Amino acid sequence: MNPIVEFCISNLAKGGQVVFDELSQDEHLDVLEYGCLTYCGQCNDSLYALVNGDIITGETPEALKKNIYQHIEETWNF
Template structure:
């Protein structure tokens, strides 16, 4: 059984540069990419690029680092659950 990976983005966070991360993740058929009006992490959303991966907030200072952090989390944390 394959676990579904869902990556959610706040629309306000996408507008500050995280959109490029969303575009990259959309190319991966194993990832469900969703957008939210708000993810209720406003404090970190204002300060960082952020995504919610299967319920866990992942943050970074740059979009490029966010993509790396998301991939690391998927590879190192989620794959252990299979």
């Protein structure tokens, strides 16, 4: 079982698409896209994704990607 990374389509349009595309290439992740994840306040404030149900944010696409991998490294039991 792989870590699950979920993205909101609205947040992808705000700059998260590049992160989604890059993470989708990682065979050790299950990357999903939804119409809405119901975190509208978070979506308005910054780029974000859910990683195994935890909200991970980043001010830039690069920061979001880094924070996602860091969260997985700190919390995932391989």
